[in-house]
Amino acid sequence: MNETSQNKTAKSPEKDPVKGKKRDRSASEGKLLKAAEDVFSKHGFKGATTRMIAKKAGINESLIGRYFDGKMGLLVAIIENYVTVEGAHPKLTYPAQATLTDEILAYAQFKFDRDCKKNFDFFKIVLSQAIVDAKFAxxxxEIMQPFFQPELEERLQKLKDTGKIHSDIDVKTLIKGLDIFMFGNIIFQRVLLGNTLEETGKTLEEFIRRHAKALET
Structure with missing residues (x-):
């Protein structure tokens, strides 16, 4: 071996087997989480099996037990991923509105598009499991932070400070009530009544518009 070859060999970085294994595990976990969400949404938590999930992910079934401690661990991990990666309360994508009614309607549309259209099937799985499993609930x-909407709270407080909302309205209580109403109403309309997305959205808009007006000065 000549001197040049020796220098190239000396400068070549050695592969880190530990980092390689971590990357492999992270990739496998990601595939399993995505597959599990799809399978849970299609078959329900009870109807889904680890075999179905592993097959869809193209991953050895034994890794579900090793990485997530089984099917329930997968469901919890999906929720944790939703909170930490996607953000249970992401940045609002619409501009601040000039009135309470317009702000709440815009927020309701934002939540409706995200929770009723995009994530609704999976939310049904979480809800149904929480009803029958107290430990899971x-x-x-512990994972979720319901009714915590800091950006919306800041916007509503500004409207209150400028005299556009009645002074006796507590902004945090208003947000909590809005979230409870929206989630409960969506579940009732979509699951129990079988209403379409369009019907559900229209009912929510009419109710919110009517009641928001009563809170304005």
Missing amino acids: KRIR
Whole structure:
């Protein structure tokens, strides 16, 4: 071997087997989480099996137990991923509005598009499991931060400070009530009544518009 070859060999970085294994595991976990969400949404938590999930992901079934401690661990991991990566309360994508009614309607549309259109099938799985499994429900409450909307709170407080909302209105309580109403109403209309997305959205808009007006000065 000549001197040039020796220098090239000396400068070549050695592969880190630990980092390689971490990358492989991260990739496998990501595939399993995506597959699990699809399978849970299609078959429900009870109807889904680890075999179905592993097959869809193209990953060895034994890794579900190793990485997530089974099917329930996968469901919890999906929710944790939703909160930490996607953000349970992401940045509002619409500009601040000039009135309470317009702000709440815009927020409702934002939540409707995200939670009723995009994530609704999976939310049904989480809800149904929380109803029958108290331990799971407790774990979800620990993960989630319901009714916490800092950006919306800031916008509504500004409207209140400028005299556009009645002074006796508590902004945090208003947001909590809005979130509870929206989620409960969406579940009732879509699951129990079988209403279409269009019908559900129209009912929500009419109700919110009517009641928001009563809170304005």
